[in-house]
């Protein structure tokens with residue numbers, strides 16, 4: 001079974017409504033469990049609507065660090081949405097790709113709202129860190145969270161040993177570094193599409209198949225073995241979370 005732990009269906013990343021419909025239809029047809037991460041309050045609300053079109057799509061609430069300054073006055077609302085959400089992300093720290101530097105001082109306080117909720121209710125958390133991975137790791141570590149996922153990990157290879165020791169997860173997509181992919185233990189690896197290609201649009205099942213093939217080759221295992229690794233890790237993350245019971249049933253058939 002295909003399980004995509006990080007996909008953007010929202011208008012911000014998937015502008016074409018027709019393509020979005022193709023993607024949702026494809027997810028239904030191929031029964032792809034999809035964690036639809038979001039980038040702000042608007043895209044979360046949007047994604048909750050898309051999720052109504054598919055029992056395989058599960059919306060996750062996040063606000064990308066680049067938009068932190070736009071939400072300073074709405075941190076209470078963010079905390080409430082975190083509490084309501086079944087999963088968190090994507091959320092994180094990113095000064096490197098911040099177009100408007102005004103977001104920088106507000107990134108950490110915003111991330112901490114999510115971390116508190118993840119800690120309190122043991123929620124899955126899709127994390128976006130670009131640059132300052134060490135510092136980000138130290139912040140994460142200071143909270144008692146069990147289900148953080150480093151999405152598209154871009155830090156040093158040395159830091160991975162410490163991340164592995166703590167049992168934090170990684171989600172790897174179409175763009176990856178072979179050396180780092182090999183550094184991830186089987187029980188911490190997750191697969192993700194992230195953003196569907198817009199120029200030469202492809203539906204999730206095609207993107208996922210292609211990705212599986214390339215990752216399996218790097219790890220020198222079969223496609224089935226890689227799918228099983230991903231599935232097993234997703235089930236471990238779901239655990240006995242009552243909010244994710246439907247998802248668990250779909251995976252276990």
Ligand SMILES: [Zn+2]
Pocket residue numbers: 006008037090194195
């Ligand atoms: Zn993303």
